[in-house]
Amino acid sequence: MYITGETGHKPVGTTACLFLSLCFTQPAYASVARQISDGSQTSTHTDRLALSEIGGEDPNSESAETSNDDAPEIPAPDVERGDKLETNVTDEDTGTVAIEAVTVLYDLNQLPAPVRRMRELIVTAASEGNIDALRPLLGTGGTRTELSIGGYEGDPIDFLRETSGDGNGHETLAILLDILSAGYVHLDPGEPTEQFLWPYFYAMPLERLDDRQKVELFRIITAGDFEDMKAFGAYIFYRTAIGPEGDWMFFVAGD
Numbered sequence: 001m002y003i004t005g006e007t008g009h010k011p012v013g014t015t016a017c018l019f020l021s022l023c024f025t026q027p028a029y030a031s032v033a034r035q036i037s038d039g040s041q042t043s044t045h046t047d048r049l050a051l052s053e054i055g056g057e058d059p060n061s062e063s064a065e066t067s068n069d070d071a072p073e074i075p076a077p078d079v080e081r082g083d084k085l086e087t088n089v090t091d092e093d094t095g096t097v098a099i100e101a102v103t104v105l106y107d108l109n110q111l112p113a114p115v116r117r118m119r120e121l122i123v124t125a126a127s128e129g130n131i132d133a134l135r136p137l138l139g140t141g142g143t144r145t146e147l148s149i150g151g152y153e154g155d156p157i158d159f160l161r162e163t164s165g166d167g168n169g170h171e172t173l174a175i176l177l178d179i180l181s182a183g184y185v186h187l188d189p190g191e192p193t194e195q196f197l198w199p200y201f202y203a204m205p206l207e208r209l210d211d212r213q214k215v216e217l218f219r220i221i222t223a224g225d226f227e228d229m230k231a232f233g234a235y236i237f238y239r240t241a242i243g244p245e246g247d248w249m250f251f252v253a254g255d
Contacts, residue, residue: 104183104200114246115196119180122240122248126176131161131169139247146250175238176251178220187241195241195249202239206230 108116118137125133135157138145145156152159157169164172182199197203201217206229209217217226221237229235240251 102185102200102204104185106183111196112244112246115242115244118242118246118248123177123180126173129170129173131164131173132157134160134173137248139249143247145248146252149252149254175220176240179238179240182216182220194244196244197239197241199235199239201235206235 108119111119121137122134125137138147138156147156147159148163160172161167161169164170179199182201184196184198185200185203186194186196187203188194199217199220201209201213201220206217206226214226217235221229225237229237234255236253236255238251238253241249243249
């Protein structure tokens, strides 16, 4: 598997994770939890691209309330709706660690219509096997879809193509489909940073995964990657999020 950073698309291994652990002091799930508590993410995602401008339907229309029968569908695990998991939340002022419940969701009908529609558009585009099909879905300006934590220069599709292991973007599209087939979490409800994030592993400690959840995780990463990430302290492979109004917020790896 691969991690994208400022230096490009690199395989995940012990050396890479040791390097990351020297660079970052807080686990990924703690970073997410801090965003939940203090709303530190600055983007408000108010200037969003209308779905009608990218070939989608009006999310408020009656037809948008139902799934697109033509969109490729990825089967979700046969699990009960709303798995309850726990994650550590560290208070930076006091240094205390609290336990908060994380609800993992699989039912796509629980997504707001604009979020469900954007996910369908991403899945459809990725399934075509052409990285350029993602272009009209990427945000612009103040709602630009984040593709690299370290930033990048140039065209976003060129960046995705260049950081894909095969050089054509096919691996990147496969990863995108894999993570969108996993469970998701709803973070920061009602806040400017509200988002629906895939996969849920990013928002919880890996050591608390049960056997079923580990199998779900190994559909995305290898067992070796899992051990390296446990040593690092968090899931640091690709994740993606969609805002409540249907804006594609980010698709990144690393921490």
